[in-house]
Amino acid sequence: MNKLIAIVLSSLLLTSAALADHHASGKHGDKYKNMLGRKLELTEEQKQPVADILKEQRAKGREIRHSAFEQIRPQMEALHEETKERLAGVLTEEQLQKYDKMSSRRHERMHKRQSHR
Numbered sequence: 217m218n219k220l221i222a223i224v225l226s227s228l229l230l231t232s233a234a235l236a237d238h239h240a241s242g243k244h245g246d247k248y249k250n251m252l253g254r255k256l257e258l259t260e261e262q263k264q265p266v267a268d269i270l271k272e273q274r275a276k277g278r279e280i281r282h283s284a285f286e287q288i289r290p291q292m293e294a295l296h297e298e299t300k301e302r303l304a305g306v307l308t309e310e311q312l313q314k315y316d317k318m319s320s321r322r323h324e325r326m327h328k329r330q331s332h333r
Contacts, residue, residue: 249267252258258266296319304312 249263249270252266253263256266300312300316300319303315307315
């Protein structure tokens with residue numbers, strides 16, 4: 217049970233970090249930088265160095281998340297297999313096929329989002 221809790225918490229942490237990174241890049245990043253500039257009352261001389269620092273830190277954060285995910289990937293795959301095995305004891309064959317299809321779609325969407333970063 218403790219392993220399951222640790223895996224779920226790790227997944228939530230990675231998801232939160234990924235969302236934070238998403239909002240700090242692209243058009244969301246511009247809004248964030250503008251808001252930060254206003255709230256901190258940055259001078260023109262400060263804006264670019266602050267933007268550069270934040271960009272570097274986001275890149276480092278992506279590396280950390282990628283590394284962390286690679287470390288927990290085997291556990292996540294094992295958890296997925298265990299879930300599927302347990303569901304096979306409860307669901308009908310048709311329901312299990314639907315579950316597999318839903319799970320595959322979710323997995324594809326996740327990878328698609330990851331590849332856009």
